[in-house]
Structure formats: structure tokens, C-alpha cells
Amino acid sequence: MMKTKYIINIANVQTVDEIREYWSNEDYISLLDKFNYPDAQDSKPENLRELLFMAITDFEPSEAAKVVLEYKLGDQLSDGQIEQISNDMLMDTVCEEYPDMDLQAPLFHITQLLFKAYNGKFPSSSATIINCSITSADTKDSSLTKEEILRLFNDGLSDRNIVKRLFADQMEGKVAFPEAEDIIWELKNSGKDQYQLTTSGNLIKKEEIIASNWESAIEEVEEN
Structure with a gap:
């Protein structure tokens, strides 16, 4: 051999503690829509991230986590799993411990987006x-x-x-x-x-x- x-x-x-390139402007616009922010597509691209953070923090952290999880992983996780992870994320670095390794990367990006939006309420990875x-x-x-x-x-x-x-x-x-x-x-x-x-x-x-x-x-x- x-x-x-x-x-x-x-x-x-x-x-x-984050990889910004993971999130596109299209992601920000889609998420802003899910967080009830109207006409996000008319906003300047450089403002989308901050607008999303403001929209996210109008929601309870676990509710916001559920919205982002459903958006990114709704086709890979059941409603029960999303519910569980959205609660666990407030206490543990789920992205480091999740048994399905193929989900650890997206869970990292989701966790860190929420960590930044809530200024540290979620454990950082x-x-x-x-x-x-x-x-x-x-x-x-x-x-x-x-x-x-x-x-x-x-x-x-x-x-x-x-x-x-x-x-x-x-x-x-x-x-x-x-x-x-x-x-x-x-x-x-x-x-x-x-x-x-x-x-x-x-x-x-x-x-x-x-x-x-x-x-x-x-x-x-x-x-x-």
C-alpha cells in the first residue's frame, strides 16, 4: 500500500465567535419577515443585520430561537426537537453537544446570531x-x-x-x-x-x- x-x-x-458570511442578505430579509418586520427588502443591505437584531429582541429568547431554528433546520428537525433545542440553547452550548454532528455547524451559526442579538443571553461558542x-x-x-x-x-x-x-x-x-x-x-x-x-x-x-x-x-x- x-x-x-x-x-x-x-x-x-x-x-x-461568529462567521458572518454564513448569513446572506436574503437570510436577513427572510428572517425579518418571520419576525414581523415589514418591507425589509426596501432597507439598505448594510442595515439588515441590526434591524434583525432589533426585531429579534421583541421576542422572548426561546421564541426567537424557535423561529430561527425553524427557518434554518425546519426540514431536518421535528417540531418537538425544535422546541427542546430552543429551550436548551439558553442553558447549554447545544452546538457543541448535539449528537448529530452534521447539525453542529448550523447550530453554532444560529446560537451565535442569537448570542449577538441578545447581547450575551445565550451561552457563546x-x-x-x-x-x-x-x-x-x-x-x-x-x-x-x-x-x-x-x-x-x-x-x-x-x-x-x-x-x-x-x-x-x-x-x-x-x-x-x-x-x-x-x-x-x-x-x-x-x-x-x-x-x-x-x-x-x-x-x-x-x-x-x-x-x-x-x-x-x-x-x-x-x-x-
Whole structure:
């Protein structure tokens, strides 16, 4: 089985409490309508976010949470789940604990929108944005997958890291790693081996990246 070696160089790591780009002006206009703000489409784009915050705070926090959850996740969650999460969000960082990993990213964005609107009434969470270069010893040019990148990060992460502890066999390449698709929320490859990955600040903390550069290798997983 062939192994390919890579050199990983970390350019910078940021901890952020929101990713504004997640919400579009169309989202703001749709949500303003749901929060009974008329003619939002006639407002200046740069005012939409503040208008939404004002509209949101006319509602009780759990009611506002329900509206945003229904808007973003109504096709993935039942009414009962939305009711439960809208109450839990006021006490816990649901986005870090929710068992369905594919919902952790949207729950983060929803929580932080509400956190900002209510000026801290909701528990805050964080995201980690990592900019790095990953250079192959092989001359062929290929984009790495989320699974491959997480495996390459195995040697650069502290043993305290929750991903390494929960997914040890997957990170070491012993078994397939479908969870990687949800652990890395967004992966951008800007070319020339430059990558940006966004993940939960709970799953990969800035201080858990213990090296600025290292060498690692990955190989294809054998199918049973």
C-alpha cells in the first residue's frame, strides 16, 4: 500500500465567535419577515443585520430561537426537537453537544446570531479557522479531502484533543472516517497547496495545535 508524504505548515489559527458570511442578505430579509418586520427588502443591505437584531429582541429568547431554528433546520428537525433545542440553547452550548454532528455547524451559526442579538443571553461558542499549506512530496497536483487533512493533522495535535481521543483509529487511518465531513465545517483550497479549514472551537482548540510545521503521511484505507 503506497504512502504519500506531506509537509504541513500552519500560517495562522484564529478563534472566532461568529462567521458572518454564513448569513446572506436574503437570510436577513427572510428572517425579518418571520419576525414581523415589514418591507425589509426596501432597507439598505448594510442595515439588515441590526434591524434583525432589533426585531429579534421583541421576542422572548426561546421564541426567537424557535423561529430561527425553524427557518434554518425546519426540514431536518421535528417540531418537538425544535422546541427542546430552543429551550436548551439558553442553558447549554447545544452546538457543541448535539449528537448529530452534521447539525453542529448550523447550530453554532444560529446560537451565535442569537448570542449577538441578545447581547450575551445565550451561552457563546466558538469556531476555529486554520490557514495552512500542505505540500506533497509527490509531484502530482491533487486536492486533499477533509478526511485526508484530518489524518495529516494527527501528528500536529495535542493528545488532549477531543477528535484524537474520540476517533483514534480513524485519525490513524486504520478505518474509514466519514465523520470528517462534519468535523471540518468548511474546507477551502485556494490553490498552490493553500488550505483554510473551519471547525468547531470545541473540536479543535487553537492551543491544541502544538506544532507550526511537521511531516506526515497518509495511505488509502483497505476495504474489508
